[in-house]
Amino acid sequence: MxxxxxxxxxxxxxxxxxxxxxxxxxxxxxxxxxxxxxxxxxxxxxxxxxxxxxxxxxxxxxxxxxxxxxxxxxxxxxxxxxxxxxxxxxxxxxxxxxxxxxxxxxxxxFHFGTKDAVYIGDDDEHRTAAAAVALESGPPPAVFKSYPDAPRVRLPRAFLPLRRDFDDVLLARRTHREFTGDPVTLRELATVLHYTFGPMYFVDAREYGTLMMRTSPGGGARHEIEAYVGVLNVEGVAPGLYHYNVEQHALELVDPDFTAQDVDRLGFGQQMAVTAGFVTFLTALVSRAAYKYRHPRTLRMILLDAGHLAQTFALVSTATGLGPFQTAAFRDSEVEAALGIDGISETALYLIGAGHPSGPVDGHPIDMSVAAAPR
Structure with missing residues (x-):
């Protein structure tokens, strides 16, 4: 043999x-x-x-x-x-x-190495044991990230009403690659950021403290995803790179010199990112998720959470009259350097953004013809 x-x-x-x-x-x-x-x-x-x-x-x-x-x-x-x-x-x-x-x-x-994880579920004995291991390692990571010394732009809480029929929003959602150049209004930006990333409720997670709940699902309500906003063309906000402080509903200035040229480099020249009103880099604070979930399968959960948020972002943007886009094509290490994160404790996952669309907004294909006959 x-x-x-x-x-x-x-x-x-x-x-x-x-x-x-x-x-x-x-x-x-x-x-x-x-x-x-x-x-x-x-x-x-x-x-x-x-x-x-x-x-x-x-x-x-x-x-x-x-x-x-x-x-x-x-x-x-x-x-x-x-x-x-x-x-x-x-x-x-x-x-x-x-x-x-x-x-x-x-x-x-990655795929096969993270298959078949043991799930402890709601079994009190296993849950208590897992919580004890987490608590012995130190206090839980902070629920909110902030830049306390950074200049802040406090966003309005006069959110736009999202009253379009849900089926209309679902059908109208398309990836937009061309924009009119009209600035995104402050209320539009505030509405999209709040309903995508802001806390809707807070819950008592027992051993794990108080956690927030968003409009998107997050594994164990850890909500490890952070949002950094590259403002390119927004009414009332100076161009630059900001961190969205979800607790304060404010933009914290990270880099005042961040421009469309930087987006052009970081996003491999994709014009939808360069001409949008704003772009948003999604990152993961790994310790928030890993503190409770210690199996490598948790990395799958983090990637899924980023996808949940990106879809919510797309739907909320559509409901406010904006055209969303999303792409996984970006220069990971350069994005992390621009954000001032180390790529280990916090790592870049996704690039999304929105602007006023120049193409159709009725949900029909924008740059492809509708399939009319079998091929």
Whole structure:
């Protein structure tokens, strides 16, 4: 029986030891499992001999300095640990390589490495134990982020009424790429930011303190997503880069010299971002979510939360008469440098924005024709 080194292996150092992990291994969603295997230099060299389908007996001839029986035992141990596969065992990894051929190892490791997490639910015993672990690590992260020394623009609370029929708003929502150049009004900006990012209610989360609730869902009401607003063409607000303080409903000035040229660079020249009335960078304060949820699957939750907020942003913008857009195409590290965040404790996730649309606003396709016949 020929064997081959498992293709879905990730290696890394952990507490002074080198480990290999097969991220494609199906894990239990009932109990925590760790499929990382500690490996030494000799075993690593042995695995290298199985880069392609190889008869174990042929490996013995290539290692004359080792006792044949010890090599056989080592090969058996590597196979038992899931680091060497038979053709039958390799079918799933070959299927993955075929279906995910256009995506690299990072995408595969992220997706499969965060599958099958254990969910503690509302079981009081497990909840109390999890809360105790969190509280032992220190106090909960602050619910609100602020720049107390930054100049502030206090936004009006005279919000525009959102009285369009819900079905009309859903059908009218489109991604807009061209804008009239008319400035976004202060009330329009204030309305979009408030109904997208502002707290609607506060809840008593017991061990985790007081948490806010937004119009979008957020895992465990952690609401780790922050919003930074690049004001380009807004009535009554000087152009610049601001942090939206959701507690104070105010814009805190981060960079007064931030202009459309910066957006042009950060957004790869996408004209919808350059000509919009304002853009908004969504970031995640990782500690807010990780304080309670300590499984790597939480990263999935954070990305989903950013998507929830972006959709709410699009619908609220549409309801106020603005044209929204969203894009994942931006220069991550340069955006983080512009925002003054480190990319680790707080990291950039999404670029959204809005302006007065120059195209149709009835929900019909803007730059594509309606499909009228099968092709």
């Amino acid at each position: 020929k064997l081959r080194r498992t293709r879905s292996l990730i290696g890394y150092w952990h507490e002074g030891e080198f480990v290999l992990e097969d991220y494609l291994t199906t894990k239990s969603s009932d109990v925590e499992e760790d499929n990382a295997v500690v490996i030494d230099e000799t075993a690593l060299l042995l695995l290298h001999r199985f880069d392609d389908w190889t008869d174990p007996e042929s490996v013995l001839d290539a290692l004359p300095d080792y006792d044949p029986e010890s090599v056989r035992e080592a090969i058996g141990a590597l196979a038992e640990a899931g680091l060497l596969h038979t053709p039958e065992q390799a079918q799933r990894e070959d299927h993955l390589a075929e279906e995910w051929a256009n995506w690299n190892e990072e995408a595969r490791f």
